[in-house]
Amino acid sequence: MHIELVVLDMAGTVVSDDGLVMRAFEEAATAVGVPAEGEQRDAARQYVLDTMGYSKIDVFTRLFGSDGLAEQANTAFEKAYERFIEGGVKPIAGAPEAISALRDAGLRIALITGFSPATQQRVLDTLGWNDVADVVLAPGPGVRGRPSPDLVLTALMRTGVDDVRNVAVAGDTANDITSGLRAGAGVIAGVLTGAHDAQTLHAAGATHVLGSIAELPQILK
Known part of the structure; x- marks a missing residue:
């Protein structure tokens, strides 16, 4: 891997x-x-x-x-x-540290959402996260939302990665998992800090189910 x-x-x-x-x-x-x-x-x-x-x-x-x-x-x-x-969004515990660890290890980061680009940007502005990712993506013309693979594949193309097997996807829903599978990602991790439980994420085909995103750097090491 x-x-x-x-x-x-x-x-x-x-x-x-x-x-x-x-x-x-x-x-x-x-x-x-x-x-x-x-x-x-x-x-x-x-x-x-x-x-x-x-x-x-x-x-x-x-x-x-x-x-x-x-x-x-x-x-x-x-x-x-x-x-x-304002006041209603905050980082998941351990998320900033996990993202920093991944970037320090030389990995590129994409942040994706089902919201509009404007709402995604508003969240990033509120968190002060405009510099934490190499690319940020939302559904739009020519890029379908999940469970289609478009967001994952667009992130791959925009960051210059040559092989989708060298991509890891992480999300809290079965639709995140399906999107990663359809794209052909090498690692597709479900996390238990959001909408769906471990059984749902496993059933969707997750390669890993983690308590939170804080565990992801160790998985990818």
Whole structure:
């Protein structure tokens, strides 16, 4: 194993947001007229939980269709999440040290997310993390969100890594694992600091399941 690039999910993996995704979703659902209680709201909440790691616009498109409601919900979600960010996001314990250790070892770092580029940048600005990664990526034109492999493969291309087997992927959801598998990454680690439990991550095909990202440098040594 000769890992050259580590692709890290953000929320739930290296960043703790204390449930802000679900808080922002509640505002988004209300904005498009989903009743505050009842089967429709419960089903939508469960779908959001099940699809953690997906591009958020993809989630809303699957929930509300493509007649404008998805875009309306996504806009409301992004505005709510950005409003909550200040004081609501912080590094996962050990994450800054783990990233520093990986970089000190000569590995390149990519930070990826299912949020929009603007929201991703707002998180990075809040944390003061604009210099911690070689590349930061979010879904956009020509780059699909997870569970597609695009974010991992785009990180590989932008950092000049020649072999996808020399890439490690880490995330807290089954969709992170699926994305890494579809890309052909050599290491695909699930972490237990976010949305999904060990059984779910193992079932998705994780090569490793870690208590937190703090354990990753030792795995890659």
